[in-house]
Amino acid sequence: MEDAYDAGAVTALRRIAFLLERGRQDTYKVKAFRAAAAAILPLPESEVRERAEAGTLTELPDVGASTAAVIADAVAGRTPERLARAEEELGGPLTARGAGEALRARLRGDLHSHSDWSDGGSPIEEMAFSAIEVGHDYLVLTDHSPRLKVARGLSAERLQRQLGVVEAVNAHLDGAFSLLKGIEVDILDDGSLDQTEDMLERLDLRVASVHSKLAMEPAQMTRRMVTAITTTRMNVLGHCTGRLVTGGRGTRPGSRFDATAVFEACAEHGVAVEINSRPERRDPPTRLLELARDAGCLFAIDSDAHAPGQLDFLVLGCERAEAVGIEPDRIVNTWTRDRLLAWANG
Structure with missing residues (x-):
């Protein structure tokens, strides 16, 4: 044949x-x-x-x-x-004069990506193969949790089925690359997470983000975020202000909270602050990025890719991290897969 x-x-x-x-x-x-x-x-x-x-x-x-x-x-x-x-x-450089390229070369993977199981545009296997092609050792699949219905968030049952697909994809790879089991889980109003404890326990890594009531009063928003950071299994605080600075969805101001309190909680509990590389987000803003740096936080530079080509956005986050002087070893996706998983599940 x-x-x-x-x-x-x-x-x-x-x-x-x-x-x-x-x-x-x-x-x-x-x-x-x-x-x-x-x-x-x-x-x-x-x-x-x-x-x-x-x-x-x-x-x-x-x-x-x-x-x-x-x-x-x-x-x-x-x-x-x-x-x-x-x-x-x-196909040209996304940053001027090679900014961010040296740090980008040190990243081993990406901790925030979406497939067509939620609001991404491509199948899981296409995201995995594209991650291999851009040089990643690993990619964490982090489709949305059930409360985010507009993004087709995954119920516990759908997430269970997705984990089987991830295992099947990995079974066809040679072990040089790993598709890791993850979630972008909503931080609910009271600081709890929008997925069952059993399912969160079964994942390799958990990005937690605020997607609703972004205009919540600052003291309430601070309590909401600090509660999630200090009491749940989250590993990465995703796009912490939720702002939009450009793009087809228009602009949106970031949520207001006590950033010092939030970042000190992250530093104390080993939760990484995400540097979201999407051009329309640039989140956290530079002032907050500097606060997180000075608070001693870990960081994750993530693409938040909703399509394979967006995996290349990482260099934009690297440019911002370099500009404020964040040391590469504080960026958890410069770590090997084994070191990353030990941190995320320690």
């Missing part, structure tokens, strides 16, 4: 989708290239080549004119024009 087609055309289509995601382009464009890659992946190479030569690629489901042109070029051994344009427009 002839091998399925798994060569240049699939690679080119996936790379274009990655670059579009990296550049925060329209989702429908990304889906077109990923769908075309999925359509030709199981086909024999001879069929793809014959269709490219006959001009019948668009008869395949999910292959349109633009994706057919990419496939035809790749099959003929040419660099697809659409790929070359994407590389030129979207």
Whole structure:
């Protein structure tokens, strides 16, 4: 039986989708290239080549004119024009003069990512394979918890099923990379977490974030966050202010709380403060980042990726960490997987 087609055309289509995601382009464009890659992946190479030569690629489901042109070029051994344009427009450095690149080279993984099980745009295995391609040793899958219904948060039952998928993905890898079991769990109004203790216990790592009532009165917000930090199994305090500074969702001011009290609690209880690398978040703001540094906190530089191409956002967080002088060994995702897991479950 002839091998399925798994060569240049699939690679080119996936790379274009990655670059579009990296550049925060329209989702429908990304889906077109990923769908075309999925359509030709199981086909024999001879069929793809014959269709490219006959001009019948668009008869395949999910292959349109633009994706057919990419496939035809790749099959003929040419660099697809659409790929070359994407590389030129979207493939360059995300920071000026190499800022953050030295620290980025020291990161071994990413502790905050989403799949299409919640509000991400790609399957779990696509996120894992892309993490391997960008050089990670590990990626923590952190889909949302049930209260965040708008993001299709996972009930305990769905999370249980997801853990089985993660195990299956790892079983197909050679052990050089690990997809780790995680969650981005909501910090509820009283400081408890939005998932059962049993399920939290079964995870490798837990990012906890405030997603609701961001305008809560500062004293209440402080109690809410400090209670979560000091009494639950959380490991990383995600995007601590919840602010939005740019982007398609508009802007939003950050929540107000006693940052000194929150960061001192993090330092005392070994909870890492997330440096969220999404361009629309840049959270914490620089003043709070400096407070957390001075409080002795650990940090996690995370992409909060909702698509494979967004895994490249990490360098933006690295640029900010370098700018305020955070030592690399205080950044938990510079650690080996074993050291990270010992910390998260110690």
